Amino acid sequence: MLSTVLDLRVAKRFALVDCNNFYVSCERLFKPALIGKPVVVLSNNDGCVVARSQEVKDLGIKMGVPVFRIYDLIKRHNIQVYSSNYTLYGDLSGRVMSTLAQFAPDVEIYSIDEAFIDLSEFRYRDLTEYGSEIRNRVMQWVGIPVSVGIAPTKTLAKLANRIAKKSGSGVFDLSIYPSIDEILSQVNVGDVWGIGSKYDKWLRDRGITTALNLKYADESLIRAKMGIVGVKLQMELKGESCLAMELIDNPKQGTCVSRSFPKSINELSALKEAIAFFTHRAAEKLRRQKQAASVITIFARTSPFRDNFYSNSATAELTLSSNYTLDLSRVASRLVESIYREGQNFKKAGVIMTGLVSESQIQGSLFDINFDINFDINNDEAKMRSRNLTSVMDTINAMYGRDTLRFASTGVIQVWKTKSEQRSPQYTTCWGDLLEVS
16 A cells, blocks of 8 residues: 555645635734634625634534524624625735745645645655645745645545644645545545535435545446546545646636625615626626626515515626626616516625626627717727726726725615625725724
């Protein structure tokens, strides 16, 4: 077994770097007094727990539990509660990923708090020591604690990271462990990367309850249910790398911005404001992705837990793909009017942009020439003005904080705005917040 492990180690080795309790760690970075204290971060509208410190996990509080169900525990244990601050988390994530890029040429950003690093070229280094260097550098440069799991495949690196989090060093190299099967026998099959609840139940019903059982299960059985994905998963557990590093992001096929409202809204003007704001956000995302939308869909619904549930959507295909807020907002506003029903109390709404194309490949129309009332300004000049306007807005908002400038159609009071009563300042991105703190 040991010789086999050594052969695998020479062939391929991956590290999964995962930020520990990431959202909580971001909050603690600027408030060191929170270190060692129980902390939770809540979802949009302060509804559910989406991040927990280890102290909170030790109290038995589960991920996703509605906050109203743990009010007694919050008071009894003086749990610190924060609203989610995705702008802050996103900025710190970017800093972590930039730091990881110093350690290897190939880094795959898997999620906001995880990244795979290809360490195959470092076969003559002590990778446990190298993993410690990674941890120390990220802590020194960014201030976020991470764990590093190292293994011959990405699937095994995921499992190695779970062990690293529980170890005192925060680093675990599975590729040099004497018996990988011993570890796999202690891992529930549902905890294997890529096994969801549906497959978990199906596998358990057939006596495949651990990662080790899955590794040696009948390949034809796995293929019949899970297809080639399941077979590759088995091969990964056997130490054969089948999942390549994804170094180039695939173009997004769609983007969605939606929210549940803290209080129901029943006025058309308020629903229009909310949709205009979501469209504003979606357009920003498209411009960051250097994409434009060809189709826009808006939807709104009442609470499914109340009588007379109402849900509706409307879609429009654009004559010319666009990522300009004004263009998209005009279309969205007309769509809202088509689905609004007087007397309905809307609890959620959103905007979906699909048919995405690269903004450099927008195909114009031979008949896309409209003249204004003075017959001296054509559509090309209007587009240039819109492009310049959005460019200036994006630049100012990047410098001084999101929504420093926004269109009036998104509203001023915003009664529908997401509830976030415990949100911390955007320390790294908003000068206004920094000035208030000082």
